Amino acid sequence: MVSLSVDGKRIEVRENTLLIEALLSQGISIPHFCYHPALGKDGNCRMCMVEIEGQKRPQIACDTLVKEGMVVRTKGEKIDRVKRSILEMELINHPIDCPICDQAGECSLQNYYMDVGLYESRLTTPKVRGKKHVDLGANVVLDQERCVLCTRCVRFTEKITKTHELGVLSRGDHSVIDTFPGEKLNNPYAMNVVDLCPVGALTSKDFRFAKRVWFLQSEKAICNRCARGCSIFVDHHKEKYGSEKIYRYRPRLNEAINGYFICDAGRLSYAHENALFDAQAMIRGKVSEYDYAEGKWLRLLKRYLGKTLFLISSSLGLEEFVRLQKLAKLYDIALSAYEPDRFDDRFGDTFLKCADRSANARALPLLGIDDTQEGFQKALQNAELIVLIGRHDVALILDAPCRKSVVVLDAGGMTCEEVELMLPVASHTQKEGTYINVEGYVQYSACMIANDKGRKSLLELLGTVLGDGMVRAQEIWEEEIVRLEPFQNLSFAMLSSTPRIVL
Amino acid sequence: MGVKIVQRHGKTLREKLYLPAIFGGMKTTLRHFTANLSDTPQIKTFSYPEEQPQDITERYRGVHRLTKREDGSVRCVACFMCATACPAECIFIEAQEREDGVDEKMPRRFDIDLLECVFCGACVEACPCDAIRMDSGIFSFIGKKREDFIQTKEQLLAREAKENR
Ligand code: SF4
Ligand code: SF4
Ligand code: SF4
Ligand code: SF4
Ligand code: FES
Numbered sequence: 001m002v003s004l005s006v007d008g009k010r011i012e013v014r015e016n017t018l019l020i021e022a023l024l025s026q027g028i029s030i031p032h033f034c035y036h037p038a039l040g041k042d043g044n045c046r047m048c049m050v051e052i053e054g055q056k057r058p059q060i061a062c063d064t065l066v067k068e069g070m071v072v073r074t075k076g077e078k079i080d081r082v083k084r085s086i087l088e089m090e091l092i093n094h095p096i097d098c099p100i101c102d103q104a105g106e107c108s109l110q111n112y113y114m115d116v117g118l119y120e121s122r123l124t125t126p127k128v129r130g131k132k133h134v135d136l137g138a139n140v141v142l143d144q145e146r147c148v149l150c151t152r153c154v155r156f157t158e159k160i161t162k163t164h165e166l167g168v169l170s171r172g173d174h175s176v177i178d179t180f181p182g183e184k185l186n187n188p189y190a191m192n193v194v195d196l197c198p199v200g201a202l203t204s205k206d207f208r209f210a211k212r213v214w215f216l217q218s219e220k221a222i223c224n225r226c227a228r229g230c231s232i233f234v235d236h237h238k239e240k241y242g243s244e245k246i247y248r249y250r251p252r253l254n255e256a257i258n259g260y261f262i263c264d265a266g267r268l269s270y271a272h273e274n275a276l277f278d279a280q281a282m283i284r285g286k287v288s289e290y291d292y293a294e295g296k297w298l299r300l301l302k303r304y305l306g307k308t309l310f311l312i313s314s315s316l317g318l319e320e321f322v323r324l325q326k327l328a329k330l331y332d333i334a335l336s337a338y339e340p341d342r343f344d345d346r347f348g349d350t351f352l353k354c355a356d357r358s359a360n361a362r363a364l365p366l367l368g369i370d371d372t373q374e375g376f377q378k379a380l381q382n383a384e385l386i387v388l389i390g391r392h393d394v395a396l397i398l399d400a401p402c403r404k405s406v407v408v409l410d411a412g413g414m415t416c417e418e419v420e421l422m423l424p425v426a427s428h429t430q431k432e433g434t435y436i437n438v439e440g441y442v443q444y445s446a447c448m449i450a451n452d453k454g455r456k457s458l459l460e461l462l463g464t465v466l467g468d469g470m471v472r473a474q475e476i477w478e479e480e481i482v483r484l485e486p487f488q489n490l491s492f493a494m495l496s497s498t499p500r501i502v503l
Numbered sequence: 504m505g506v507k508i509v510q511r512h513g514k515t516l517r518e519k520l521y522l523p524a525i526f527g528g529m530k531t532t533l534r535h536f537t538a539n540l541s542d543t544p545q546i547k548t549f550s551y552p553e554e555q556p557q558d559i560t561e562r563y564r565g566v567h568r569l570t571k572r573e574d575g576s577v578r579c580v581a582c583f584m585c586a587t588a589c590p591a592e593c594i595f596i597e598a599q600e601r602e603d604g605v606d607e608k609m610p611r612r613f614d615i616d617l618l619e620c621v622f623c624g625a626c627v628e629a630c631p632c633d634a635i636r637m638d639s640g641i642f643s644f645i646g647k648k649r650e651d652f653i654q655t656k657e658q659l660l661a662r663e664a665k666e667n668r
Pocket of ligand 5: 032033
């Protein structure tokens, strides 16, 4: 450990740390464009200047290693003037498009200008113009005028995806980011450059003009599109007189799992969630009142006591598994999580994407829930009522030789006359839950977007049937999950630090 | 929580009777009444709506309008500054890609609900493009249904500034 003084305060950091990392880890704000924890230093933007005692000129914090006894100043008239001059230079050719720029509200340039800028423009010459609306491919739109040439995007395609699509073309004032002639940005992680870009030069075509960011509320969640379970932010908003809508997913830093990134497929899957928000209760293909449909579900469950099969999705939360298992034991219900389409080899790769498309299948063997085809076939033969939970692949049942009553408890999806009852439940972003990822990391997804259609979550429905009214993840963890062998060393509070269990 | 004790007034008998204060007030009313009755042209009211007000100044905040550029295209770039500043949250904007090549962004929908609007002028102050103004001079707006009071982009664009008399 080395100790240094920053603005008169002593801090202790590990040896061989970059000064900028030391400062940021202490919560000291230091303007920077080109440095990014996932891409390292580049030293081209000069925005991270600090004063170091004993050095004649200000130094860039991103290319300075910490030294014992270093005395650093990040504030003060002198260093602020340096930062202001650099900012002024960055803004010489900047279009200041903030009213039409999707980055406005989360733009580093805007923020730094408000912190250390606030100067009167001295510019008398016209600005150098660039191309305004370049479609780079992969849903990424480039505005060359807004670029500060930090090369984060270029380094992302070099270091992270190793696809090398982007580069800096031309020289001096005319330097611009572009793809190489005839090439397009084309990799499954390309949209991460939109988050990496500190300004509005790279924006998302998908989110383009959809919403000003300051209206959005962010919720912490876990992506459920594959077994990696990347940490994400769900950005949503309920417009006046409108209903809740999700506008985008963004990666949420989780060093253990996804770092700073997510895949484009996961990022765009928010649209699928939105489509589910309108699902209605249906009885034999006809729209029904929710309360009546819920009553019907209870009546059906009672009528077929002992002759029921719960065919559950392996992407349900751990709490839901545990409660379903409890209900199944209590009323002698068969339980199967057999999914013929669980694996998709075309989806998987060596970075984040997994061929296993299930969000929580790792929990099944830990809890002893059967997911084999044989187990399913056997249970299907004996059952008269099949309840699909968290899934709606009804063809699997309807193709079976003998007639069964089918009930679907899912966030949404197609129904037909053959389905006795479709009772919509809270979708993934409308419910909390714990998920175990492909490497055994246990994560809690806290996103519970209110649903204005009055539909219940699966935990609420199960709480009613079981009669103990336990509906919150925390209660279920404390009362039931920690008593189970594989989870005895965990607690609900520990989930925020993403603990790992042996699979 | 801090609690502030406020002393009640009106403890004396004179105050408790109320009547002296009431007569005091009535005296003022009566004085104005007799003065006005003896000199009617002096009265500070006029018979609206037969007589229309003549003192609508340039800065009067009337019903909004959306301004246009020199080439006649809509000036608004759908930046949502007005909607953000609006205390009544009565501006409803949807943005879209601009097709006329003048700029990049424009409103697809721009509705102001005049029944919710408090005519504070915050939207005009907030606009970075001088695209919304309240200089129409319209101080009275009549409609038969609630929907009539939702001013659409087309209606707002068609409105002109009040002629300066
Ligand atoms: S990049 Fe930032 S400063 Fe530039 S126009 Fe966009 S929001 Fe404004
Ligand atoms: S496009 Fe964005 S990320 Fe790329 S160099 Fe320009 S400012 Fe940096
Ligand atoms: S005048 Fe005030 S209340 Fe009315 S639209 Fe403008 S900001 Fe909103
Ligand atoms: S009227 Fe002005 S403030 Fe409102 S969206 Fe249009 S440009 Fe922005
Ligand atoms: S962040 Fe240090 S030079 Fe760019």
